[in-house]
Amino acid sequence: xxxxxxxxxxxxxxxxxxxxxxxxxxxxxxxxxxxxxxxxxxxxxxxxxxxxxxxxxxxxxxxxxxxxxxxxxxxxxxxxxxxxxxxxxxxxxxxxxxxxxxxxxxxxxxxxxxxxxxxxxxxxxxxxxxxxxxxxxxxxxxxxxxxxxxxxxxxxxxxxxxxxxxxxxxxxxxxxxxxxxxxxxxxxxxxxxxxxxxxxxxxxxxxxxxxxxxxxxxxxxxxxxxxxxxxxxxxxxxxxxxxxxxxxxxxxxxxxxxxxxxxxxxxxxxxxxxxxxxxx
DNA sequence: CACGCCTCCTGTGCGC
DNA sequence: TGCGCACAGGAGGCGT
Numbered sequence: 001x002x003x004x005x006x007x008x009x010x011x012x013x014x015x016x017x018x019x020x021x022x023x024x025x026x027x028x029x030x031x032x033x034x035x036x037x038x039x040x041x042x043x044x045x046x047x048x049x050x051x052x053x054x055x056x057x058x059x060x061x062x063x064x065x066x067x068x069x070x071x072x073x074x075x076x077x078x079x080x081x082x083x084x085x086x087x088x089x090x091x092x093x094x095x096x097x098x099x100x101x102x103x104x105x106x107x108x109x110x111x112x113x114x115x116x117x118x119x120x121x122x123x124x125x126x127x128x129x130x131x132x133x134x135x136x137x138x139x140x141x142x143x144x145x146x147x148x149x150x151x152x153x154x155x156x157x158x159x160x161x162x163x164x165x166x167x168x169x170x171x172x173x174x175x176x177x178x179x180x181x182x183x184x185x186x187x188x189x190x191x192x193x194x195x196x197x198x199x200x201x202x203x204x205x206x207x208x209x210x211x212x213x214x215x216x217x218x219x220x221x222x223x224x225x226x227x228x229x230x231x232x233x234x235x236x237x238x239x240x241x242x243x244x245x246x247x248x249x250x251x252x253x254x255x256x257x258x259x260x261x262x263x264x265x266x267x268x269x270x271x272x273x274x275x276x277x278x279x280x
Numbered sequence: 281c282a283c284g285c286c287t288c289c290t291g292t293g294c295g296c
Numbered sequence: 297t298g299c300g301c302a303c304a305g306g307a308g309g310c311g312t
Binding site: 084227270 | 303
C-alpha cells in the first residue's frame with residue numbers, strides 16, 4: 001500500500017535515473033477499466049523532473065519535436081501506484097522478477113522503465129502541464145504533511161467542519177495529502193484518538209497534526225513500510241514495518257499501556273487501535 | 281455539497 | 297494436499 005513515504009522513496013530512486021531521459025516508446029496493457037489515459041503522449045518527450053504530491057508521482061515532460069505547438073509541448077506524466085504498483089528498470093521490456101507488467105516506457109539510453117501492478121489499481125495518465133482537473137483527488141489534494149503548507153490551525157478548522165469520522169477524514173486526501181490506511185492508524189494511535197471520533201476539537205487536532213508529521217517523517221527516513229507488496233525501484237524493502245505500533249498489530253499488547261489492540265472496520269478499511277489509549 | 285457505500289482487481293493465507 | 301473463499305485497500309463513481 002504505497003502511501004506518501006513509499007512513493008517518496010520511489011521518487012528518490014527514480015529521479016536520478018529519469019531526469020533528462022527521453023521517452024522513445026510507450027506500451028500499456030489494454031484493459032476494460034480506464035486506468036490509463038493518453039499515455040502515448042509521453043512518447044517523444046524529455047523528462048524534466050520527478051516530483052511527488054501526496055501519493056502521486058508527477059513527471060513534467062517537454063516535447064523534443066519541433067512541430068508541436070508551444071501550448072501542447074509541456075505535459076505531465078501522472079503515475080499512481082494504487083495498492084501494488086512498483087517500478088523496475090530493465091534492458092528489455094520484461095524482467096525475471098516482474099510478472100505483471102501493465103505499462104513500460106522505453107528510454108533513450110536503451111533501458112525500459114517497467115510498471116508492475118498485480119492488482120491493477122494503479123493509474124497512469126498524461127495531462128497538460130499542471131492541469132489536474134481530470135484527476136479529482138489530485139485536483140483537490142490537501143497540503144503536504146512535511147511542508148509549511150500543513151497549517152495546524154487550518155487542519156483543526158477543517159476537522160471541526162467535517163462530519164466524517166476522523167479516520168475517513170485522514171484517508172480522504174483533502175485535509176492532508178498522502179496518508180493511507182497504515183499511517184492513519186499509526187497517527188491516530190500516536191495522538192491517542194479513537195478512529196471513529198467525529199468533529200475532534202482543538203487539542204486533539206493539534207495532537208493529530210503533530211502525530212501525522214512524526215509518523216510520516218519517521219517512515220520517510222526508513223524508506224517506507226513493507227508489509228507485503230511494496231518494493232523500491234532497486235527491489236529492496238522499506239524498514240518502517242518494525243516500527244509500527246497499530247497497523248497490523250491487532251491482538252498484540254499496546255506499546256504504551258499493554259492493553260490488547262482491537263481490530264475493527266472503519267471507513268470500509270481494516271483499523272487497529274488501542275481501546276484504552278484511544279477512547280471514543 | 282459532501283458523506284459513505286460499492287466497485288475494481290488478483291495474490292495470499294486460512295480453514296476444512 | 298487441494299480446494300474455495302475471505303481478505304487486503306486507493307480512488308472513482310454514485311446514491312442519499
